Amino acid sequence: MSKLIIISYELPIILESKGDQSYLSTPKSHARTSGLESFYEAQKAIWVGRPGLNRGDLSQAQRAKLTKAYAEENCYPVFLGKKLHDRFLDGFSNRTIWPLFHYFTQNAIYREDLWNTYVEANQAYLDEVLPLLNAGDKVWIHDYHLMLLPKMIREKFSSVSVGFFMHIPFPSYEIFRLLPWRREILEGLLGADLVGFHTYDYERHFMSCVRRLLGFDSVFNRIHLEERIVKVDFFPLGIDFDKFAEGGRSICLEEHAKGLTRELLNQKIAGGDKKIILSMDRLDYTKGITVRLKAFEYFLQSYPEYHERVSLLFFVMPSRESMEHYKTLKRDLDELVGRINSTFGSITWMPVLYFYRQLDFQERMELYCQSDIALITPIRDGMNLIAKEYLATRENRTGVLIISETAGASKELAEAIIVNPNNRLEISESIHCALEIPVEAQISANRVLCERLKNYNVERWANDFFLSLKQVKEIQEIKLARKFTGKLMQDLSNGYRDAEKRILFLDYDGTLMGFDKDPQKVNPDEELYRILRVLSENKKNKLVIISGRDKETLGKWFPSEEWPIDIVAEHGVWSREPGTEFSMIEQIDREWMDIIQPILEFYVDRTPRSFIETKNYSLVWHYRDTDPDLGSQRSWELKDELKALVTNLNLEIMDGDKVIEIKNSGINKGRAAGIKIGDVDFDFILAMGDDWTDEYTFDALPEKAYTIKVGTKATKADYYVKGVPDVRKILDELAGD
Secondary structure: OOOEEEEEEEOOEEEEEOOOOOEEEEEOOOOOOOOOHHHHHHOOEEEEEEOOOOOOOOOHHHHHHHHHHHHOOOEEEOOOOHHHHHHHHHHHHHHHHHHHHOOOHHHOOOOHHHHHHHHHHHHHHHHHHHHHOOOOOEEEEEOHHHOOHHHHHHHHOOOOEEEEEOOOOOOOHHHHOOOOOHHHHHHHHOOOOEEEEOOHHHHHHHHHHHHHHHOOOEEOOEEEOOOOEEEEEEOOOOOOHHHHHHHHHHOOHHHHOOHHHHHHHHHHHHHOOOEEEEEEEEOOHHHOHHHHHHHHHHHHHHOHHHOOOEEEEEEEEOOOOOOHHHHHHHHHHHHHHHHHHHHHOOOOOOOEEEEEOOOOHHHHHHHHHHOOEEEEOOOOEOOOOHHHHHHHHOOOOOOEEEEEOOEHHHHOOOOOEEEOOOOHHHHHHHHHHHHHOOHHHHHHHHHHHHHHHHHOOHHHHHHHHHHHHHHHHHHHHHHHHOEOOHHHHHHHHHHHHHOOOEEEEEOOEOOOEOOOOOHHHOOOOHHHHHHHHHHHHOOOEEEEEEOOOOHHHHHHHOOOOOOOOEEEEHHHOEEEOOOOOOEEOOOOOOOOHHHHHHHHHHHHHHOOOOEEEEOOOEEEEEOOOOOHHHHHHHHHHHHHHHHHHHHHOOEEEEEOOOEEEEEEOOOOHHHHHHHHHOOOOOOEEEEEEOOOOHHHHHHHOOOOOEEEEEOOOOOOOOEEEOOHHHHHHHHHHHHHO
16 A cells, blocks of 8 residues: 655654663654644654754664664654754755745855755655655655755656645745755755645745746646646644643643742732733744844833733743854843843842743643733744644633734734734734733634634644645646557557548647747758658648748748648638648738737837737737746736727737737637638548647547647647657657658
């Protein structure tokens, strides 16, 4: 049976040596494992990651011993030497990606040697996981440490399903473009079948970067690569709601509270209505903790009536203490807390109760239960589960959550007080508001929030992710079934060889020849001329080039007196048979062009690097070389502006591949193809095209026809090929029959 292989930076357990050749296994308090035990068991999950023991280099014997111990826990360790690990984690991951993706561009460093170690570390994870893979397995890769791994796995073992989930924000294009290795990162992520984020904003940023940097368009949330569809979606990470709710229910502070929470309880009892505001975060500049302290200081200045009545319980958990930015942050916090307490405190009251240490699960539960307000204001945060844990733990549903609008969790917690994390005045006013909210209003809001968190818990998050992965694989399989393969080529060749009357409809741009920024430069090459010469001179063949090109250009490339080829130009306006001149399929006028031309010129002026192509009976606005987002926006604006005009003037808008073409209604390739077939009973019909305009041709042909789309976009064609070289190969084989 297939299995699930989870790959993350670290394994979910720590093995501690007991000194007797055995190890003690300790689970990490990690959201990706808590609440998912039954899910992992059902998926037959195994885990690949760095071991949580021995940061330094290990001997071969030590590695073997540790590997065996981890295997008993369904875990497979990735051993990184100390130098490689430090440059990988504390280097590129935490000094480049972490600050950049959290919009702290001033803290990001860009060094080639750190990038090289990031590539090397991802390769080390690949080397460990490859022997574990079997066809049909599912791979779930987690977080920013391993963004190259999806592509690496795809290239080595394409028969597995690959999902990637990003646990930090994905930045906007303007931020992401600063990264020198931006293309490599995007290509690495697109090796996955499904790329997941916490919020729609992060999903949108990712798709924008893919479009602008790699040129791949997306339809809704699907990115169309050459032969594969990648789905991008958001899945807000939940918590093990029942675990935290049960933790809240089981804590009876009057009987079981110890240490700090007992002291807080005594203060509240002695002070009557004394309130506790909880701030709990890792030491990190992205968490906004200095601004939070300054906002609390401003609150104390603004509302002196709350002196002696409110304390900020300020917990900071050590993190990355060896890095200079974090050392500086710690010094700033110490100074701020000292200033606030010395300015406002008294013998009987300390405004900020400051603790710099780790917290275990029981302590967190007690602090959640004891605090009247949770103040969570990160400058940028992928999700922030502390906010959700606080709400779930409070059994009586009292308490107020103040949360930053730039924390991913805020998208789900609309009933909380949402603030700008950089606005000290707003945070200060929010603290005052939270202190004044009646208990009934607190309970009403928190009931709604908790019901939402209970429904979309961590298990639902995992199940939704894998349901989405299954769906995208099904879509890929449908596409794969329509791919033009060697067997289909054999069927096509047999049908071609046995036929006496054949007709071949071939589009030009994007089918016989690739694209160029200048449409006039895509003239036929020697290979194309050779193939078309053989096919057109076969007496059994009627070869039709059916294109949106103007008749003058096509006539120059394929002179009537030299080429026994039928030409359909300008999407069906003009037609020519061998040895004749072009004639219009039906009489149409050009007066409308004087009305439409100024509108297109206006959009050329507003859209740098766009241009107008004027054909005999159509106008084309090209935007292939424009900024992708701007071009897409302007195309929608142009189509919207033209809607009323084209109806009144009996015109049609053709939305092609980075082109908008306006022409007379009813004139299209499908109609022209039908005229070319006429009453002749062709026993072999082939049509090949890449554009939206070629769908008319595919739709107009009889069911027995072979229809082939160039590219993987949605189509009415029976099959698809990757690109122009595949078209040439098919035609070359037919020419040889």
